[in-house]
Amino acid sequence: MGGPGLGHVGVRLRGFTLDTGALIALERRDGRMLALLKPALDQPEATLHIPAGVLAQAFRDGARQARLMRLLDMAQTKIVALDARTAFAAGLLLGRRGHADVVDASVVVCARVNRQSVVTSDPEDLHRLDPDLRLEVV
Numbered sequence: 001m002g003g004p005g006l007g008h009v010g011v012r013l014r015g016f017t018l019d020t021g022a023l024i025a026l027e028r029r030d031g032r033m034l035a036l037l038k039p040a041l042d043q044p045e046a047t048l049h050i051p052a053g054v055l056a057q058a059f060r061d062g063a064r065q066a067r068l069m070r071l072l073d074m075a076q077t078k079i080v081a082l083d084a085r086t087a088f089a090a091g092l093l094l095g096r097r098g099h100a101d102v103v104d105a106s107v108v109v110c111a112r113v114n115r116q117s118v119v120t121s122d123p124e125d126l127h128r129l130d131p132d133l134r135l136e137v138v
Helices: 020-027 031-041 052-058 066-073 084-097 102-114 123-129
Strands: 015-018 047-051 077-080 117-120 135-137
Touching: 015 020, 015 031, 015 102, 020 031, 020 052, 020 066, 020 117, 031 047, 031 135, 047 052, 047 102, 052 077, 052 102, 066 077, 084 102, 084 123, 102 117, 102 123, 117 123, 123 135
Parallel strands: 015 047, 015 117, 047 077, 117 135
Antiparallel strands: none
């Protein structure tokens, strides 16, 4: 399930879409998560997309979540709103796949729109929504 180009010198990353498990892994200093983020953060053109629902699931107390707050302050990090277009796309996806998690669907839609891999701790649910989705598991 590894993403294209990881670990190859000179390869340009588009960045990643991060799910809730990725943000929790960051807070826990998970080695795999840190190894995935480093090459992306070293490339100014790489963007880390975080759907707004993901942030709501992971954020509890900024004073206690210093790593998350630093990530959110970086210019490369973009919080993706659940606007009408994304909501319709997520709803259609949920209806087609018989799934109910709006946040998972918004992660899939975000990754598709930005042509990115998803960093996740929950590959099964995301693959149920999109079996072709590229995943990096933490």
